[in-house]
Amino acid sequence: MSRIGRQPIVLPAGVTVTIGEGNAVTVKGPKGELSETFATCLEIKQEGAEVVITRNSDEKEVRALHGLTRALLNNMVVGVSEGYSKKLEVVGVGYKVAKSGNKLQLFVGYSLMPGGVPQ
Numbered sequence: 001m002s003r004i005g006r007q008p009i010v011l012p013a014g015v016t017v018t019i020g021e022g023n024a025v026t027v028k029g030p031k032g033e034l035s036e037t038f039a040t041c042l043e044i045k046q047e048g049a050e051v052v053i054t055r056n057s058d059e060k061e062v063r064a065l066h067g068l069t070r071a072l073l074n075n076m077v078v079g080v081s082e083g084y085s086k087k088l089e090v091v092g093v094g095y096k097v098a099k100s101g102n103k104l105q106l107f108v109g110y111s112l113m114p115g116g117v118p119q
């Protein structure tokens with residue numbers, strides 16, 4: 001089995017998963033609702049507070065879909081529970097980042113700060 005696909009998806013508190021006919025899955029949480037239809041060659045089951053995905057055959061395409069489906073479904077659960085966020089990490093010498101209000105100032109390479117003094 002796929003290493004990714006065989007891992008169960010743990011549902012956090014406040015998230016509900018509804019599995020309909022033809023693998024139509026709806027995930028509801030505090031941040032919203034997402035729905036998607038997955039391949040029918042996979043079996044999606046909810047066991048308590050976990051969702052488990054199993055496959056019916058060992059064909060190459062089915063094995064690939066196994067891990068993909070688990071990753072997509074996990075992303076849906078994270079999306080309705082935590083939401084989307086971006087993080088920026090600046091690593092290296094010669095870079096400076098400053099936040100002023102809602103704006104982000106990036107000083108890259110040889111930069112002059114306000115006042116004309118090289119930093």
